[in-house]
Amino acid sequence: MLPEKVQLLERIACILDCFNAESRQMGVRQVARKINLSVSTTGRLMQAMREMGLLVQDPTTSLYGIGPRVLSWADAYLASLDVRTLALPHLQTLHRETMETVSLYILDGDARICVERLESPHSLRLVAPLGQRLPLYAGSAGKVLLAFLPRAEQEALLEQTDLQPLTPYTITDRRALLQELELIRAQGYAISHGEWIAEANGVSVPIFDRTHAIHAAITVSGPAQRLTDEKIAAHLPQLLAAAREISLEMGWRPNPLFPSLATAGGAHEHAR
Structure with a gap:
């Protein structure tokens, strides 16, 4: 059993991991299914994350996306x-x-x-x-x-x-x-x-x-x-x-549309 604070951090990380280039906006139920948590718990966490700037919420669709605070961390990492x-x-x-x-x-x-x-x-x-x-x-x-x-x-x-x-x-x-x-x-x-x-x-x-x-x-x-x-x-x-x-x-991630860097002799994905 993980300590309560560690478990909370793990859940926050799992929520952030749900968002990527293909899934830029997601609803609470979608996220809850992905991380195997109840909708109510996921909703409370995502609301708190929105208040902290970790997520943003579209007022029209109520869908969530990555917030400015995370992007500032990403910029700091990429600059390093x-x-x-x-x-x-x-x-x-x-x-x-x-x-x-x-x-x-x-x-x-x-x-x-x-x-x-x-x-x-x-x-x-x-x-x-x-x-x-x-x-x-x-x-x-x-x-x-x-x-x-x-x-x-x-x-x-x-x-x-x-x-x-x-x-x-x-x-x-x-x-x-x-x-x-x-x-x-x-x-x-x-x-x-x-x-x-x-x-x-x-x-x-x-x-x-x-x-x-x-x-x-x-x-x-x-x-x-x-x-x-x-x-x-x-x-x-x-x-x-x-x-x-x-x-x-360097931040590269395998693209499912292309072969990856995984195997010797295999094709590599080509930048456009």
Whole structure:
């Protein structure tokens, strides 16, 4: 039996959990059924929550919705989000598990920037330069960021990008690159074989934010002789799991209309 005050807090949390993007307004009876409480108890709680600013009530329909007090808390939480801070524990776990260089990239206009890097303990390793602007069309991180952009933004970026070869394996044909981006959207990850740095391989997965937009990318990279396709396949489930956890912490929630970040090799939802 929970202490009375804890039970009250749990009931308030359960009531707030009933409201989401699909259920923005609800009546007392609807909420009571969802949380398995009597209508009278639920009604008293919701009325008290309205008086505290946790809920608002439509005077015409008598339906309830989330109140301004909760929204102010949400704003404070969202303002505190920093993808680097949230991602670092997951990057450290990946680093220990893969023993390869693990990097975190974000978009910066028409480029990508490495904002966190944990170098491989091996003497032969790939080093991603922190803070340097790098192309989106070459390398697994750039491709995954580009692939999950909204179509109009993606097309605009490609229109202004000169696909210069950085290595013999860089994709420089626009049609081939678009096909590659379609594949990345479908499978939910990107792989690079020497596209940005010759003799270096990488695999990247997307991180989404609360609006389901692409926010960042995690990459495991290393020398091609060590980071083989077999090793990439072995590391992929760990990468996908880490990306899902970070996305959840960023406010992302699985959309039933799209596949989720849950399974390795499965499609990821695409921001419009």
